[in-house]
Amino acid sequence: MLRPAQVSKQRVANNSKGNGRKTAGYNPVAATRVSEILKRLDQLYPDVTCALTHRDPWELLVATILSAQSTDVRVNMVTPELFKKYPTVQDFAKLDPQQLEPAVRSTGFFRNKSKSVVGAAKLIVNDFGGNVPENMDDLLKVPGVARKTANVVLGTWFGKAEGVVVDTHVHRISRRLELTKNDDPKTIEQDLMKLIPRDKWTLFSHQVIWHGRKLCFARSPKCVDCPLENICHAEDKTWSTVEKHKGAKA
Numbered sequence: 001m002l003r004p005a006q007v008s009k010q011r012v013a014n015n016s017k018g019n020g021r022k023t024a025g026y027n028p029v030a031a032t033r034v035s036e037i038l039k040r041l042d043q044l045y046p047d048v049t050c051a052l053t054h055r056d057p058w059e060l061l062v063a064t065i066l067s068a069q070s071t072d073v074r075v076n077m078v079t080p081e082l083f084k085k086y087p088t089v090q091d092f093a094k095l096d097p098q099q100l101e102p103a104v105r106s107t108g109f110f111r112n113k114s115k116s117v118v119g120a121a122k123l124i125v126n127d128f129g130g131n132v133p134e135n136m137d138d139l140l141k142v143p144g145v146a147r148k149t150a151n152v153v154l155g156t157w158f159g160k161a162e163g164v165v166v167d168t169h170v171h172r173i174s175r176r177l178e179l180t181k182n183d184d185p186k187t188i189e190q191d192l193m194k195l196i197p198r199d200k201w202t203l204f205s206h207q208v209i210w211h212g213r214k215l216c217f218a219r220s221p222k223c224v225d226c227p228l229e230n231i232c233h234a235e236d237k238t239w240s241t242v243e244k245h246k247g248a249k250a
């Protein structure tokens with residue numbers, strides 16, 4: 001699926017190309033440039049979806065809460081046993097958070113996460129008849145759920161594009177690609193929602209998250225292999241054939 005860029009042997013790596021000044025008239029959020037970025041992401045990651053293992057919206061909600069400051073791989077190691085032990089949201093709602101702590105300990109921040117998961121279960125059972133809400137306003141009432149988690153559940157499970165998931169990868173890569181100059185996830189989300197067609201919001205998030213895992217690492221991104229390289233002016237690129245732009249960095 002991932003096709004490394006065709007890098008000519010004659011091209012010489014130039015890690016310091018560019019003086020940081022932008023070419024006059026350059027607009028990083030021009031519709032043609034954004035559409036080219038989306039096209040290349042589609043070619044690179046045509047069928048990607050959420051990497052968190054889940055069978056229903058409750059499991060996805062729990063997995064997303066557990067994934068904060070952790071990795072999907074780590075969470076996927078924990079959740080099969082967890083859902084075997086507590087198969088329904090009602091089972092979670094009967095727990096004290098302390099009872100859940102050992103099972104989620106390895107995902108980090110386990111005390112807060114246990115509180116959030118049990119609190120979420122109680123609210124969903126008491127206020128929503130045991131069903132995960134299908135809209136942003138109600139989801140944001142659930143303990144441990146902020147816009148990022150709500151967007152994951154709405155987009156991935158319910159197929160509703162209410163926003164763009166801004167996790168650490170989307171945050172970093174949107175800045176490198178100059179789709180935003182902001183640093184706050186909520187504002188970045190607003191910037192992306194203005195630039196990207198609504199029917200692409202969910203897929204775009206998944207594609208960028210995969211790009212962050214495969215190539216555009218926080219440290220030492222693999223720019224030499226990146227098919228977006230010649231339209232990416234990130235200041236912290238490790239290899240570049242185009243000018244780098246000051247401030248376009250993670």
Ligand code: SF4
Nearest residue numbers: 216221223226229232
């Ligand atoms: S060229 Fe480098 S910094 Fe730019 S998107 Fe690709 S991997 Fe990331």
